[in-house]
Each structure stands twice: as C-alpha cells, then as structure tokens.
Amino acid sequence: MSAEKLSAGAATAVTPRTSRPLLARRLRRVALHLVLGTVSLAMAIPFLWMIITSLKTDPDLASYPPGLLPRIWDWDNYPEALEYAPFGTYFRNSLFISLGHTALNLALASMAGYALARLPFRGSTVIFMGVLATMMIPTYTKIVPQYLIAKGIPFFGGNDYLGRGGHGWLDSWWGLIIPGALTPFAIFLFRQFYLSLPRELEEAARIDGMGEFGIYARVMTPLVKPAIATVGLLTFESSWNNFLWPLIITTDTDLRVIQVGLSAFQQADQNAWAYMMAGTTLATVPMVALFLLTQRYFVQGFANSGIK
Amino acid sequence: MQRDERPRRTKKFGHERGRVALLLLAPSVIHLVWWIGIPVVATFALAFTDYDILAGTVTFNGLDNFQEIFSDSTWNASIWHTVVFTFFTVPVAMAIAVVLALLLNVKMRGSAWYRTAVFMPHVTATVAIALVWMWMFEPRLGVVNTMLGWVGIDGPVWLADPDWALTAVIVVSIWKGIGIKMLIYLAALQAMPNDVYEAAKIDGASQVRQFFSITLPLLKPATFFVLVVSIIDSFQAFDQLYVLTPDGGPGNSTTVMTYEIYRTAFKEFNMGAACAQSVVLFAFLLVLMLISRRLTGKEDDVR
Numbered sequence: 001m002s003a004e005k006l007s008a009g010a011a012t013a014v015t016p017r018t019s020r021p022l023l024a025r026r027l028r029r030v031a032l033h034l035v036l037g038t039v040s041l042a043m044a045i046p047f048l049w050m051i052i053t054s055l056k057t058d059p060d061l062a063s064y065p066p067g068l069l070p071r072i073w074d075w076d077n078y079p080e081a082l083e084y085a086p087f088g089t090y091f092r093n094s095l096f097i098s099l100g101h102t103a104l105n106l107a108l109a110s111m112a113g114y115a116l117a118r119l120p121f122r123g124s125t126v127i128f129m130g131v132l133a134t135m136m137i138p139t140y141t142k143i144v145p146q147y148l149i150a151k152g153i154p155f156f157g158g159n160d161y162l163g164r165g166g167h168g169w170l171d172s173w174w175g176l177i178i179p180g181a182l183t184p185f186a187i188f189l190f191r192q193f194y195l196s197l198p199r200e201l202e203e204a205a206r207i208d209g210m211g212e213f214g215i216y217a218r219v220m221t222p223l224v225k226p227a228i229a230t231v232g233l234l235t236f237e238s239s240w241n242n243f244l245w246p247l248i249i250t251t252d253t254d255l256r257v258i259q260v261g262l263s264a265f266q267q268a269d270q271n272a273w274a275y276m277m278a279g280t281t282l283a284t285v286p287m288v289a290l291f292l293l294t295q296r297y298f299v300q301g302f303a304n305s306g307i308k
Numbered sequence: 309m310q311r312d313e314r315p316r317r318t319k320k321f322g323h324e325r326g327r328v329a330l331l332l333l334a335p336s337v338i339h340l341v342w343w344i345g346i347p348v349v350a351t352f353a354l355a356f357t358d359y360d361i362l363a364g365t366v367t368f369n370g371l372d373n374f375q376e377i378f379s380d381s382t383w384n385a386s387i388w389h390t391v392v393f394t395f396f397t398v399p400v401a402m403a404i405a406v407v408l409a410l411l412l413n414v415k416m417r418g419s420a421w422y423r424t425a426v427f428m429p430h431v432t433a434t435v436a437i438a439l440v441w442m443w444m445f446e447p448r449l450g451v452v453n454t455m456l457g458w459v460g461i462d463g464p465v466w467l468a469d470p471d472w473a474l475t476a477v478i479v480v481s482i483w484k485g486i487g488i489k490m491l492i493y494l495a496a497l498q499a500m501p502n503d504v505y506e507a508a509k510i511d512g513a514s515q516v517r518q519f520f521s522i523t524l525p526l527l528k529p530a531t532f533f534v535l536v537v538s539i540i541d542s543f544q545a546f547d548q549l550y551v552l553t554p555d556g557g558p559g560n561s562t563t564v565m566t567y568e569i570y571r572t573a574f575k576e577f578n579m580g581a582a583c584a585q586s587v588v589l590f591a592f593l594l595v596l597m598l599i600s601r602r603l604t605g606k607e608d609d610v611r
C-alpha cells in the first residue's frame with residue numbers, strides 16, 4: 001500500500017487528484033500493463049528467438065524473410081549439437097567449477113565473515129578495511145599479474161621451485177578453480193548477516209562450555225541460512241557466466257567451460273546457427289531456471305550489493 | 309576462589325577467540341593477498357618494466373611502456389571507443405531503468421513477472437546473450453533487419469560495418485544493463501520513508517510536486533551509486549565486445565581499452581605494456597569516480 005502511494009505520482013503524472021474516478025484508475029492500469037508488457041517482451045525476445053532458432057531446420061533458417069516459428073520443430077538439433085561440438089564436456093566443466101567455487105566461497109567467506117563480525121581481536125578493523133578495499137579493485141588492475149602468478153606456481157605443471165620452466169596452473173583445474181574461489185563481497189555479506197545475530201546466543205553456548213569453533217559451526221552458521229543461499233547463488237551464477245579468466249588460462253579443449261566453448265564454436269563455424277543456439281540454450285536455461293526458483297535470494301543479494 | 313574464577317575464564321575465552329579468529333581468517337586473508345593484493349601492486353610495478361615471459365626476467369625500463377602505448381594509434385582509438393561506448397550505454401540504460409523502476413513500484417498484479425523479465429538478461433551469461441544477438445544482427449536473416457524491413461528501413465550489415473558495429477554492441481549492452489540498474493532503483497524506492505509523503509499530502513502537495521520535490525531528490529544517492537557502478541562496469545566491458553566483434557571489430561572500430569589489454573597481454577605477451585595499459589584504465593576509473601562524487605555531492609549513505 002505504501003508502494004502504491006508513493007509511486008502513483010510517477011505513474012500518473014497526468015492525473016493530479018488522488019480521489020480520481022474508478023474508470024480513470026482502470027485506464028491507468030491498462031496503460032501501465034501495456035507499457036510494461038511491451039518492455040518485458042522486448043527484454044524476452046532474444047531468449048525466445050534463441051529457443052525458436054534452436055528448433056529450426058536448415059531450410060527454415062535459410063528462408064528469406066525468416067519465418068517467426070519453425071515449420072518443423074526439429075528437436076533433434078539438441079542431440080546433434082552435442083555431437084557436433086563437445087557442449088556436454090563444456091557443460092560438465094562449468095558445472096564442476098561452479099560447484100567448486102560455490103562450496104569454497106561459502107566455507108572460506110563464512111569463516112572470515114564470522115571472525116570479523118563476532119570475534120574481537122587486534123587488527124580486526126584493519127583486516128575488514130582490507131577486505132573492503134579488495135572489493136573495489138577493478139578486474140583489469142590485477143588480471144595480468146594474476147595470470148603470471150598462475151603460470152608461476154612452483155612445482156606445478158613442470159615448474160621448478162622458483163616457478164620457472166613450466167606452465168604452472170595454466171590449463172589445469174587448479175587454475176580454473178582456486179584463484180576465483182573467494183570473493184571479498186561474500187565475506188562482507190556474511191559479516192553483515194552474522195552481525196545481526198543476538199549476542200545472547202553465543203554467550204549461552206559459551207557458558208555451556210562450547211568451543212569457539214563449535215559456536216561458529218553449530219550455533220551461528222545455521223542461523224544465517226539466507227546468507228548462505230544468497231552467497232551460494234551469486235557465486236554459482238558469476239562462476240557459471242565467467243568468461244575472461246577461463247579464456248586466458250586454458251587452451252585445452254577438454255578444460256573449456258561452456259562460455260569459452262560457445263565463443264570458440266562461434267569463431268570456428270558461424271553457419272551452424274541452429275547448433276549454436278542449441279548450445280546457447282543449454283548454457284542459459286540452467287541459470288534462468290535457477291534464477292526463477294530462487295529469485296528472492298538473487299534479488300536480495302543484488303540489491304544488497306547496491307545499498308548497504 | 310569462586311571470585312577468582314570469572315576473570316580467569318574470560319581471559320581464557322579471550323585467548324581462544326583470538327586464536328579461532330586467526331584460524332578462521334587465515335585462508336581468506338592469504339587468498340586475498342595472494343590473488344588480489346600482490347597482483348594489484350605488481351600491475352603498478354610491472355608497468356615500468358619489460359617482462360620477458362619466456363625467460364621470466366624483469367628489467368626496469370622507466371616510462372618506455374607508456375611511451376610505447378600512447379604512440380600506438382590503436383590504443384588511443386580504444387580509449388576513444390571506451391568513452392563513446394560508456395557515454396551512450398550508461399545514461400540510456402539508466403534513464404530506462406529509473407522509469408521502469410517507478411512503474412514497477414506501483415503495486416499491481418503481474419509486477420513480479422515484469423520485474424523478472426527485465427532482470428533476466430543480467431543473470432544470464434554475456435557470452436551466450438551476445439551470441440543470440442549476433443544471430444539477431446545477421447544482415448539478411450536476422451530478426452533486427454527483418455523488423456526494420458517491416459517499417460521500410462534497409463538495415464546495415466551491423467557487426468561487419470565499421471560505422472555500425474559499435475552501435476550494435478551498445479544496443480546489446482544497454483539491453484543487458486537495464487535490469488540491475490532497475491533493481492537498485494527499485495530497492496531505493498521501496499526504502500523511501502512513507503511519512504514524508506504523508507506530510508506532503510496533508511500539506512496539499514500535488515503528486516507531480518511530490519515526485520519532483522521528494523522522490524527525485526531522494527533518488528539522488530541511488531543515482532550516484534548506479535552511475536559510478538555503471539561507468540566502472542562499462543569501462544570494463546569485455547565479453548560482449550569480444551564475442552560480437554572478434555579481433556576488435558571491422559577496421560578496429562570496436563577496440564576498447566579492455567580488449568587492447570587482453571590483446572597486448574595474451575596475444576602479444578607484452579606484459580609490461582599491458583600493465584601500463586591497465587594502469588591507464590585504472591586512472592580513468594579513479595578520475596571518473598572522483599568527478600561523479602563531486603557532481604552528486606558527498607552521499608554518506610552510499611558506500
């Protein structure tokens with residue numbers, strides 16, 4: 001009700017009175033739905049076009065002007081696309097890496113966030129400031145040395161103890177998973193959630209003789225499930241959609257993630273549009289489904305990243 | 309005896325807490341220092357060196373890298389393209405986003421559906437989305453030129469035309485960027501204090517007046533935030549440019565700073581020059597942040 005009141009002004013700058021006749025209100029609603037419906041359709045068209053294209057046959061794709069719907073719905077495009085390019089492998093790699101990132105980020109960030117929120121110790125503020133600072137570092141201010149560090153990890157990929165001679169973590173699961181496994185934003189978000197828990201809980205546990213680690217793991221963390229859901233989903237999403245890092249550190253086809261695989265497929269064969277759109281659909285649909293099922297947490301997380 | 313026990317116990321707890329804090333923080337701190345702290349410092353250091361990636365040797369060469377990149381016409385063009393890209397992408401997407409947020413803030417049936425549709429592009433991968441748009445921009449069979457044909461316009465070849473390639477990328481970026489901006493505005497609108505509007509209503513302020521005197525000023529912190537974040541994002545846009553217009557587009561017409569950094573570092577393996585380019589990009593972002601902060605005033609409630 002409050003939302004209606006305060007935005008009504010924006011929606012109906014034309015009608016100055018609050019107590020306007022019912023008909024005017026109805027018309028206003030219809031107009032609003034028309035505008036929003038059109039915009040939503042414009043936002044959805046690329047997705048619809050992607051799915052429609054992925055189901056078209058070759059003659060359908062080549063017909064001019066292009067028909068809106070396929071004349072024959074060619075569901076075989078999907079299994080054929082999986083044979084034409086190793087989308088299945090890409091898909092599996094992406095899933096593996098995204099799950100790895102999510103698990104590691106949840107574990108590490110919740111630990112750090114808890115320590116910063118609930119455990120008083122010298123230097124706590126300094127570390128928190130450091131975390132905030134790393135949050136604001138633009139990607140391109142660190143990407144080149146990150147690559148060099150990954151290449152120079154000692155004793156990996158043929159490197160000597162000084163990190164020379166081999167390729168280190170390039171073209172390896174280590175390089176794909178470890179560098180991106182922690183986001184400072186996750187630490188920040190966990191800290192905010194842990195801060196909101198009542199002090200009495202940990203006091204009670206402490207009096208019962210529980211250790212500090214037990215309080216973190218068994219008392220406090222089960223109470224920040226919304227934080228776990230939010231961080232988990234945001235991590236999974238950004239990991240699944242990540243492109244630049246896997247692009248620069250892998251050359252091996254077997255290690256390609258789906259985004260890099262799609263981009264390579266596009267540069268290799270621009271004419272297999274139906275297969276490409278089938279691959280794109282496979283890359284997109286899991287994220288869309290996950291988003292639709294868990295919108296609340298996504299929206300909370302994104303909104304929180306905007307407003308403290 | 310009984311009285312002695314309390315302080316001792318607290319002290320013991322204090323020690324344990326400090327120790328556990330260190331244990332809990334150690335992995336994260338090491339990770340952040342190793343993968344963010346050291347790289348940032350290294351970028352600034354390597355910008356003044358010649359890094360031989362094969363031998364692994366680093367030699368100081370002063371400002372040579374900066375001289376080299378600024379005498380490269382492609383790099384200078386890339387700065388200009390980045391500015392143009394940002395100049396057209398950010399304000400248009402912000403304007404659409406704020407209007408949508410205001411409309412979506414009206415309580416009504418279906419608003420969740422509309423919100424989802426607008427936000428969807430943000431959660432899907434830029435690469436996947438860019439591929440779809442690439443197919444839509446296909447000159448003959450693409451849906452964009454087909455629709456233009458309905459209104460009698462003979463569309464360009466878009467991504468293959470040096471005059472239109474950047475425009476096409478801007479269109480995709482606006483489309484992709486509306487959702488998150490809309491969401492931040494919507495969150496700001498829903499956090500607005502209701503009593504101010506009540507008071508204004510009692511004073512007889514019209515809704516138009518309420519909008520301009522209350523809603524817009526209250527949206528200023530959100531606008532500042534969206535502006536800064538969007539500019540930073542836009543200066544760092546890479547995925548859609550890489551996919552839609554590979555190799556910097558037709559005649560280098562869509563090379564942006566990020567693409568040049570990528571090319572210098574990972575195609576030419578000239579790490580020193582790439583770091584110098586990263587430093588320039590960082591300087592741009594810093595200046596832009598300071599300017600926008602000055603323009604919109606210091607808003608303490610935003611970060």
